[in-house]
Amino acid sequence: MASEPGLRIEQRPLSDRARSRFPALRDAPGTVFFDNAAGAQVPEEVLDAIREHLLRRNVQRGGRYDRSQAVEAMLGEARERVASFLNAQSPQETSFGLNSTSLIRMIAECTRPQLRAGDEVVVTELDHEANIGPWLRLEASGVKARFWKIRNPGARLETGDLEELLRSGRVRLVAMPLASNATGGVVDVAAASRLARKAGATTFVDAVHFAPHGRIDVQELGADFLAFSGYKIFGPHMGFLWGRLDALRELKPAREFFIPADPPYAFEAGTQTYEGIAGMLGAMRYLASLDAEGSLPRAMDRIRSDERGLSEALLTALADVRGLTILGESDPGRAEARVPTVSFAISGFDPARIVEHLASRGIQARDGHLYAPRLLEASGIDPKTGLARVSLCHYNTREEIEKLREALHALSSRNT
Numbered sequence: 001m002a003s004e005p006g007l008r009i010e011q012r013p014l015s016d017r018a019r020s021r022f023p024a025l026r027d028a029p030g031t032v033f034f035d036n037a038a039g040a041q042v043p044e045e046v047l048d049a050i051r052e053h054l055l056r057r058n059v060q061r062g063g064r065y066d067r068s069q070a071v072e073a074m075l076g077e078a079r080e081r082v083a084s085f086l087n088a089q090s091p092q093e094t095s096f097g098l099n100s101t102s103l104i105r106m107i108a109e110c111t112r113p114q115l116r117a118g119d120e121v122v123v124t125e126l127d128h129e130a131n132i133g134p135w136l137r138l139e140a141s142g143v144k145a146r147f148w149k150i151r152n153p154g155a156r157l158e159t160g161d162l163e164e165l166l167r168s169g170r171v172r173l174v175a176m177p178l179a180s181n182a183t184g185g186v187v188d189v190a191a192a193s194r195l196a197r198k199a200g201a202t203t204f205v206d207a208v209h210f211a212p213h214g215r216i217d218v219q220e221l222g223a224d225f226l227a228f229s230g231y232k233i234f235g236p237h238m239g240f241l242w243g244r245l246d247a248l249r250e251l252k253p254a255r256e257f258f259i260p261a262d263p264p265y266a267f268e269a270g271t272q273t274y275e276g277i278a279g280m281l282g283a284m285r286y287l288a289s290l291d292a293e294g295s296l297p298r299a300m301d302r303i304r305s306d307e308r309g310l311s312e313a314l315l316t317a318l319a320d321v322r323g324l325t326i327l328g329e330s331d332p333g334r335a336e337a338r339v340p341t342v343s344f345a346i347s348g349f350d351p352a353r354i355v356e357h358l359a360s361r362g363i364q365a366r367d368g369h370l371y372a373p374r375l376l377e378a379s380g381i382d383p384k385t386g387l388a389r390v391s392l393c394h395y396n397t398r399e400e401i402e403k404l405r406e407a408l409h410a411l412s413s414r415n416t
């Protein structure tokens with residue numbers, strides 16, 4: 001009996017508890033923020049942590065005085081938190097950086113000296129260009145890039161197609177996404193990593209889009225490297241790199257004498273944005289607080305299960321709009337295969353006009369190539385026109401989805 005009220009609280013949508021902690025959402029009640037894939041809002045914890053850092057400890061690490069030692073302790077705690085967010089084996093496996101693009105670029109360039117002419121790297125048609133371009137540039141050293149193509153309909157990556165590519169016996173690295181920032185589709189990275197490892201290839205995972213939507217367990221994924229960005233997971237603008245310790249140690253990033261040769265510092269160029277890292281610690285605290293006992297993995301599982309309901313509601317609402325087609329999985333019954341990010345077209349309407357129409361009704365979304373022009377081309381969509389995209393996260397609500405449905409109905413009925 002005593003557990004009943006608690007149970008009822010757990011069954012309420014997370015958004016009921018979460019929204020009031022985000023000043024940007026709280027202070028703009030009429031606005032629907034559906035552009036989370038481009039960067040999420042931040043909770044009070046993040047603002048407090050940044051303010052606290054800049055007010056009380058805005059000094060360089062490594063000094064022999066208390067405030068400097070407090071900076072060192074904060075950096076250590078943040079590294080530990082990020083490691084537990086990923087279930088890394090050790091905090092030493094996680095490095096801080098500017099953003100994911102620069103971290104992916106750094107790993108690609110560190111990989112270059114290890115590759116020989118004729119070696120192959122596999123990139124996917126599903127990725128954001130940040131996880132394609134840096135690997136394609138290895139072709140200047142005689143490396144061959146091969147595309148793991150999507151299967152339509154559904155813009156899916158089939159593991160069997162990777163198996164086919166790996167048969168050449170020359171693939172040294174596979175770069176892939178954990179989820180697509182255009183289709184919202186989740187990729188079976190664990191299966192792909194197993195195949196790659198068997199074929200002697202290392203794996204690089206772009207987890208930027210998946211990270212706000214669920215638990216990442218790098219040990220279960222079995223990959224070698226992974227990157228994600230703070231500003232997509234309710235924190236400040238910065239990036240994170242994870243690598244298996246022995247895989248990191250094989251790489252030799254450029255470094256000045258004052259930068260230690262061992263991970264994680266070998267991968268951190270100069271002074272980091274301490275206030276950003278403090279803010280990230282705040283974001284991790286916020287996420288953990290979504291679980292009654294403060295467990296970060298359980299909180300991320302809760303987000304994932306709540307968002308399944310949002311995906312179902314969103315896909316059901318969109319199915320109701322005449323002339324609307326979705327890129328990727330559109331079946332509300334298969335919401336477990338995606339996160340609540342949906343890109344779509346409405347016949348007879350330019351995506352830019354769709355998004356302007358939504359903006360006029362207080363719904364903030366996005367349009368364009370979504371930095372995935374190869375995916376759009378492979379799906380028969382002109383990247384110059386692109387698609388409209390709505391991207392939701394745990395603080396969004398079914399009422400907001402209903403507003404979207406009404407707005408799109410109003411637009412599509414103009415076409416009669």
Ligand SMILES: Cc1ncc(COP(=O)(O)O)c(C=O)c1O
Pocket residue numbers: 037038098099100101102128130131177179180181206208209228229238239
């Ligand atoms: C899937 C994906 N990968 C990579 C990036 C690039 O991340 P960053 O802006 O941190 O460089 C983005 C940014 O939107 C993204 O959505």
